[in-house]
Amino acid sequence: MSSPSSKAQEAREAVAGRLREMRLDAGITGRELAVRCGWSESKSSRIEHAKTPPSDADIRAWCEACGMPEQAGDLIAANRQADSMYVQWKRLQRTGLRRLQESGVPLYEQTRQFHVYCSNVVPGFFQTPGYATALLSSIARFRGTPDDVSEAVTARMERSHVIREGDHRFAVLVEESVLRYRIGTPEVMAAQLGYLLSAMALPSISLGIIPFSAPREAWPLETFTIFDRQRVHVETLAASIKETQPSEVALYLKAFGNMKKVAAYGADARALITEAIAALD
Numbered sequence: 001m002s003s004p005s006s007k008a009q010e011a012r013e014a015v016a017g018r019l020r021e022m023r024l025d026a027g028i029t030g031r032e033l034a035v036r037c038g039w040s041e042s043k044s045s046r047i048e049h050a051k052t053p054p055s056d057a058d059i060r061a062w063c064e065a066c067g068m069p070e071q072a073g074d075l076i077a078a079n080r081q082a083d084s085m086y087v088q089w090k091r092l093q094r095t096g097l098r099r100l101q102e103s104g105v106p107l108y109e110q111t112r113q114f115h116v117y118c119s120n121v122v123p124g125f126f127q128t129p130g131y132a133t134a135l136l137s138s139i140a141r142f143r144g145t146p147d148d149v150s151e152a153v154t155a156r157m158e159r160s161h162v163i164r165e166g167d168h169r170f171a172v173l174v175e176e177s178v179l180r181y182r183i184g185t186p187e188v189m190a191a192q193l194g195y196l197l198s199a200m201a202l203p204s205i206s207l208g209i210i211p212f213s214a215p216r217e218a219w220p221l222e223t224f225t226i227f228d229r230q231r232v233h234v235e236t237l238a239a240s241i242k243e244t245q246p247s248e249v250a251l252y253l254k255a256f257g258n259m260k261k262v263a264a265y266g267a268d269a270r271a272l273i274t275e276a277i278a279a280l281d
Helices: 004-026 030-037 041-048 056-065 069-085 098-103 105-110 129-143 149-163 176-180 186-199 246-260 266-278
Strands: 086-088 113-118 169-175 205-210 224-227 231-235 239-243
Touching (some): 169 176, 176 205, 186 205, 224 246
């Protein structure tokens, strides 16, 4: 599976390539284009080589300089899509964590079928206030973001109404390690694992746990969520990555299907959760 960040870079390079072709078709040099746009020749070069992403204004100026202003709209749209594919957490979280929680609400409410895979923490839908507080506090400290953890936790709890309301379905896979990682105190973990047991009873949820001992067709991956089989959000340490290319979405669905084959469900899954609770003593 190719790196999502590399796919974003490929999209940026495609935009840069189209700009370069436009300049060549217009029969002007990089220097002449820079003069017409009123910027340095080095800026033209950085844009053409995908070293510096162009702004909307840069693209409009480029198209005007090449005598093709009608091309600006499509190029701006393509550039924005490339930019949205890979967004650093420091950019998303610069004003704190609450706004980030709230920003996802429309997509969550519109989605009917969720495929969720978590290899590191309990999925946000199923987090208790105590678990979410411990997790978001550690994120805020690590990122150095404004301290709005209590507001962010409230927003996350409100966002989770989709598991109980509306016509939503959740196919969820978590690694057994998620049950064992100590996020918060033993009491916080016990409450969180207990809540997982109750969430499994909801008719909208199919929760599978991949045991440590399961024979793997797919290796553990980064956490990802697939929305209505149309888009994927991938979480890495550095960034949130969005992918809408059908072939890429299909790749994540294939990986999900492979991991689902070895997951424990029902009584077997409950036994793994119960064992994790017992191990907290």
